[in-house]
Amino acid sequence: MKIIALSSVLAAVLCANAAALAAQAPPPGDVERGKGAFLKYGCYTCHGYDAQGVPGKKLAPNPLPYAAFSNFVRTSPGEMPTFTQKVLPDQDLADIHAYLRSKPASPNPSTIQLLQETGR
Amino acid sequence: MKKNASNKVDRRKFITGAAVVGAAALTSEAGKAAILPGGQEAPPRAPATVRPSTVLAQAEISTPSVPSPADGNPNLTKGRPGSDFMLDVIKSLNIDYVFTNPASSCRGLHDSIITYGDNKKPELMTCMHEESATAMAHGYFKVAGKPAIALCHGTVGLQHATMGIYNAWCDRAAVILMTGNSRDSVTRRPGVPTTHSVQDPAVMVRDILKFDDQPASLQHFGESLVRAYRVAMTPPHEPVLIVLDTDLQEQGYEPGGSLRIPKYAIPSPPAGEVNAVREVARLLVNAERPVIVVDRCARTQAGVKSLVQLAELVNATVIDQGGRMNFPNMHPLYARGAGGVAQADVILGLELTDFFGTVNEYIDNTVAEQSSRLKQGAKLISIGSGDVFIHSNYQDFQRYQPVDVAIAADAEATLPALVEACKSQLTAANRGAIEKRGQAAQTAYAQSKERMRVDAAAAAWDASPISSARLVAELWPLIRNEDWALVGRALGGWPQRMWNFDKYYQHIGGSGGAGVGYNLPAATGAALAHKEHGRLAVNIQPDGDCMYAPGAIWTSAHHQIPMLTIMNNNRAYHQEVMHLQRMAAWRQRRMDRWHIATTIRDPYISFAKLADAMGVAGIGPIEHPADLTPALKKGIDIVKRGEPVIIDVAMQPR
Numbered sequence: 001m002k003i004i005a006l007s008s009v010l011a012a013v014l015c016a017n018a019a020a021l022a023a024q025a026p027p028p029g030d031v032e033r034g035k036g037a038f039l040k041y042g043c044y045t046c047h048g049y050d051a052q053g054v055p056g057k058k059l060a061p062n063p064l065p066y067a068a069f070s071n072f073v074r075t076s077p078g079e080m081p082t083f084t085q086k087v088l089p090d091q092d093l094a095d096i097h098a099y100l101r102s103k104p105a106s107p108n109p110s111t112i113q114l115l116q117e118t119g120r
Numbered sequence: 121m122k123k124n125a126s127n128k129v130d131r132r133k134f135i136t137g138a139a140v141v142g143a144a145a146l147t148s149e150a151g152k153a154a155i156l157p158g159g160q161e162a163p164p165r166a167p168a169t170v171r172p173s174t175v176l177a178q179a180e181i182s183t184p185s186v187p188s189p190a191d192g193n194p195n196l197t198k199g200r201p202g203s204d205f206m207l208d209v210i211k212s213l214n215i216d217y218v219f220t221n222p223a224s225s226c227r228g229l230h231d232s233i234i235t236y237g238d239n240k241k242p243e244l245m246t247c248m249h250e251e252s253a254t255a256m257a258h259g260y261f262k263v264a265g266k267p268a269i270a271l272c273h274g275t276v277g278l279q280h281a282t283m284g285i286y287n288a289w290c291d292r293a294a295v296i297l298m299t300g301n302s303r304d305s306v307t308r309r310p311g312v313p314t315t316h317s318v319q320d321p322a323v324m325v326r327d328i329l330k331f332d333d334q335p336a337s338l339q340h341f342g343e344s345l346v347r348a349y350r351v352a353m354t355p356p357h358e359p360v361l362i363v364l365d366t367d368l369q370e371q372g373y374e375p376g377g378s379l380r381i382p383k384y385a386i387p388s389p390p391a392g393e394v395n396a397v398r399e400v401a402r403l404l405v406n407a408e409r410p411v412i413v414v415d416r417c418a419r420t421q422a423g424v425k426s427l428v429q430l431a432e433l434v435n436a437t438v439i440d441q442g443g444r445m446n447f448p449n450m451h452p453l454y455a456r457g458a459g460g461v462a463q464a465d466v467i468l469g470l471e472l473t474d475f476f477g478t479v480n481e482y483i484d485n486t487v488a489e490q491s492s493r494l495k496q497g498a499k500l501i502s503i504g505s506g507d508v509f510i511h512s513n514y515q516d517f518q519r520y521q522p523v524d525v526a527i528a529a530d531a532e533a534t535l536p537a538l539v540e541a542c543k544s545q546l547t548a549a550n551r552g553a554i555e556k557r558g559q560a561a562q563t564a565y566a567q568s569k570e571r572m573r574v575d576a577a578a579a580a581w582d583a584s585p586i587s588s589a590r591l592v593a594e595l596w597p598l599i600r601n602e603d604w605a606l607v608g609r610a611l612g613g614w615p616q617r618m619w620n621f622d623k624y625y626q627h628i629g630g631s632g633g634a635g636v637g638y639n640l641p642a643a644t645g646a647a648l649a650h651k652e653h654g655r656l657a658v659n660i661q662p663d664g665d666c667m668y669a670p671g672a673i674w675t676s677a678h679h680q681i682p683m684l685t686i687m688n689n690n691r692a693y694h695q696e697v698m699h700l701q702r703m704a705a706w707r708q709r710r711m712d713r714w715h716i717a718t719t720i721r722d723p724y725i726s727f728a729k730l731a732d733a734m735g736v737a738g739i740g741p742i743e744h745p746a747d748l749t750p751a752l753k754k755g756i757d758i759v760k761r762g763e764p765v766i767i768d769v770a771m772q773p774r
Contacts, residue, residue, distance in 0.1 A: 040712045041711055041712060042697055042701055042711070042712075042714045042715070044773060045692070045694045045697040045698070045714075045773045045774075046694075046697075046698060046773070046774070048579070048580055048583075048587070048772050048773060048774070049580065049583065049585060049772060049773070050580040050583045050772075052578060052579045052580040052583070052587070052772075053578075053579065054579050054587075054588065054589075054612060054772075054774050055612070055774050058578060058579075077485075078483060078485075079483060079484060079485075079698075080698075081698070081701045081702045081704075081705030081706070081711075082705050083705060083711065084705075084708065086708055087704065087705065087708060087709065087710060087711045088711065106577050106578040106581065107577050107581055107582065108577065109573035109574050109576065109577035110573075112573075112577060112581065114593045114594065114596075114597070115573045115576055115577060115593060116573075117593075117596060117597050117600075118572070118573070118576070118592075118593050118596050118617075118618035118619070119450070119569040119572055119573070119617065119618055120450070120569075120620065
């Protein structure tokens with residue numbers, strides 16, 4: 001029971017933080033430079049050239065708000081290495097985020113005939 | 121054109137002459153007369169052996185003169201060659217193929233196979249690397265269900281084969297290795313053949329063999345080969361090695377003596393003890409959330425069927441780790457990944473080599489994090505032949521995982537008894553709970569299919585380079601009505617998410633030891649085994665793996681092994697990149713140099729041209745998704761003509 005209560009509190013705090021972070025506007029970034037930085041830092045090797053994920057997390061379309069995105073990149077607790085400001089400058093990170101925001105929405109799977117044939 | 125008889129080189133005399141020249145050339149310290157006590161001068165000594173030299177190497181590769189068959193000629197084999205008897209023993213075991221790179225230390229057997237045996241059952245398959253020969257036999261075994269021979273040159277050939285043997289060892293594959301050796305220092309040829317001779321050839325690979333022997337007589341050979349075959353074919357299936365003494369191969373014997381080919385009896389695999397099996401059944405039928413985790417269990421369709429029966433009896437989720445095609449992936453109880461482990465109260469591991477890794481999580485960070493996935497009080501059961509036979513040196517057995525019930529037995533052989541034991545213990549009470557689990561599994565299954573389609577569409581569906589999901593999806597409608605088999609890597613798990621695997625031979629798992637260079641030759645060996653059944657072999661081939669030993673492409677052309685190879689050309693060793701990023705991040709160093717020594721670019725490799733150069737049809741590079749289906753159709757047409765083809769596809773990193 002204690003664990004459930006603690007989890008609920010934690011979830012509420014995280015939601016509040018996420019909402020606060022989402023409210024911040026992203027810093028200006030350049031899409032083309034961001035694409036170059038995405039390649040240069042090797043982000044694509046785990047997240048794909050189009051930031052689609054596999055085997056890493058899917059980053060685009062609709063990336064995390066900049067503050068949450070930056071927070072994750074700077075303090076990644078999991079398998080992904082931590083990219084500090086020293087090794088990945090703020091402007092490069094802002095450009096990468098601009099590149100991620102520029103990615104178009106994925107197609108609707110129900111409109112792809114080929115996918116209807118798979119899994120059966 | 122008639123050759124001038126005076127130009128013929130007698131090989132034996134040539135070698136002798138070369139040895140004399142070599143000895144005479146030692147005019148410095150080694151050749152000088154020694155001064156004995158008392159001032160007496162000893163005669164100059166010639167070295168006992170001659171070190172390798174260009175002259176001797178040339179003698180090795182020069183065309184020998186063939187003496188005319190005449191009675192009493194000392195250069196002719198007296199009686200029947202020993203290697204003919206060796207071939208008789210091999211034939212008695214119904215071995216179809218000998219994968220080899222030609223080797224003088226095996227010349228006796230080589231000759232027997234192609235002349236006395238007419239190169240049929242077994243047939244020699246020309247390989248361009250012993251590692252490839254071993255991997256071909258490895259892939260062949262997993263489809264054919266019986267071993268082939270990988271015939272390797274003494275010392276250097278076996279050294280080449282070593283990584284392939286390790287993969288076969290880790291992957292529980294029966295491969296019969298043979299290597300030539302000249303034990304007798306008096307009769308063996310000097311120079312290179314002596315350099316390639318060794319007291320104990322197997323010592324370098326003994327840790328990854330189940331059995332080896334260096335027979336000293338033909339009868340000894342017969343008994344050891346039949347023993348080796350039986351040992352290899354008793355679970356856990358593992359590689360074995362028989363050393364072929366060159367004198368034994370080449371010297372004649374008089375037929376009609378006491379020489380006999382030992383009888384081979386198919387071994388019955390070790391099955392679980394009945395009381396232990398009953399206890400496992402008791403745990404399974406009374407479990408709230410039973411999970412079966414399976415790796416290298418099913419080697420026949422009967423094995424797949426038994427596992428389906430067991431899973432359906434108790435409606436247990438089956439997590440297939442994919443070491444073999446164990447369980448139909450379109451079955452509602454099928455699952456991938458370790459997610460289901462966390463909710464399970466009973467976990468049955470079948471032929472797992474890494475039970476610890478299955479129930480524990482590891483995060484590679486500066487402070488390595490390891491945590492249990494297990495629910496409090498979960499019961500763990502292991503059934504596997506890995507406990508029957510183990511070596512200590514190589515750590516492929518992974519970290520020790522305590523379990524509640526351990527059955528040291530072959531899982532496939534134990535499953536029928538476990539199914540019956542479960543049936544006998546089912547009650548009306550637990551039948552109700554089991555039925556509810558089945559309904560939940562149906563719902564989860566339907567959701568997983570929809571999630572697969574959403575994931576595939578979102579994974580760069582229209583992008584160039586082409587996504588793994590797109591390639592796999594494009595392939596499916598073209599092969600689904602064929603008798604197909606995936607002989608190579610399961611690209612990112614997408615085939616298991618999109619295709620319908622329901623036959624044991626449709627997937628053979630991976631390398632076992634993660635030794636790169638396995639996939640292309642193993643797929644070739646597997647495709648050879650499929651050939652006689654007329655199956656469409658599909659190989660999704662990593663580019664880096666191909667470049668370890670691309671000579672396997674030529675083997676597929678030379679021996680007309682039909683196989684659709686799609687080169688997953690992602691132009692890098694991507695798995696290694698994050699290791700470098702991790703190092704740079706931990707050390708706060710620049711993170712833009714990871715590409716050094718991890719990428720395959722500047723220039724890109726043209727695999728279509730590489731294929732063409734080796735006599736295999738090459739298509740591509742295919743850069744855009746819209747071009748995929750026409751290329752794949754063209755490739756499949758070529759394969760249906762009985763030929764191999766390589767389609768070079770520029771792919772996303774993973």
